Amino acid sequence: LDIASKKITAGNESGCEHLYGELVALEMFAHANEKLGCIMRKSFDEVMFTGITGDIVFDDGQRPDNLFFLRQYRELYEGYIERAIVADICHNGSNSTFEYRKGESQYTLWEDGVPYDGFAVYTIHSNNISLQVIYYIMASFGIIFAGVCLVFNIVFR
Numbered sequence: 001l002d003i004a005s006k007k008i009t010a011g012n013e014s015g016c017e018h019l020y021g022e023l024v025a026l027e028m029f030a031h032a033n034e035k036l037g038c039i040m041r042k043s044f045d046e047v048m049f050t051g052i053t054g055d056i057v058f059d060d061g062q063r064p065d066n067l068f069f070l071r072q073y074r075e076l077y078e079g080y081i082e083r084a085i086v087a088d089i090c091h092n093g094s095n096s097t098f099e100y101r102k103g104e105s106q107y108t109l110w111e112d113g114v115p116y117d118g119f120a121v122y123t124i125h126s127n128n129i130s131l132q133v134i135y136y137i138m139a140s141f142g143i144i145f146a147g148v149c150l151v152f153n154i155v156f157r
Contacts, residue, residue, distance in 0.1 A: 004043035008036070015042055066091040072109060 008023050021035030029036055044058040055067055070087040086104045090097045127135075
């Protein structure tokens, strides 16, 4: 908007002279003013910066593609962390590409290999010794009770 307001203030309407509307302040913008809309679209073409997800650039008022950066936080030395760009991801409709930056690979990104994409599965290798003692005592009582029931059934038949 800053670029557009500077063009409006300077009276610069290059490329939009043939359109309907007048150069008025942005606060007076109306959708019927095609000239002001054209100046705003052309001002987008001059916008260029690096955002959180990547380079922000416009071509004819539109972003030509969706380019994203894959960043990783790395500890360079004790207490100092760097945010490094390791890959570019470009998404154009149904076509997407993933390219590592120079000197980067899956081995520099993940030292132990590509991480498992899912949830962690933990297996119990052995129960706690106190639980095992309780299991053994309960099982012993169960066997003794079964024996008593068998004897009771035979005697009082």
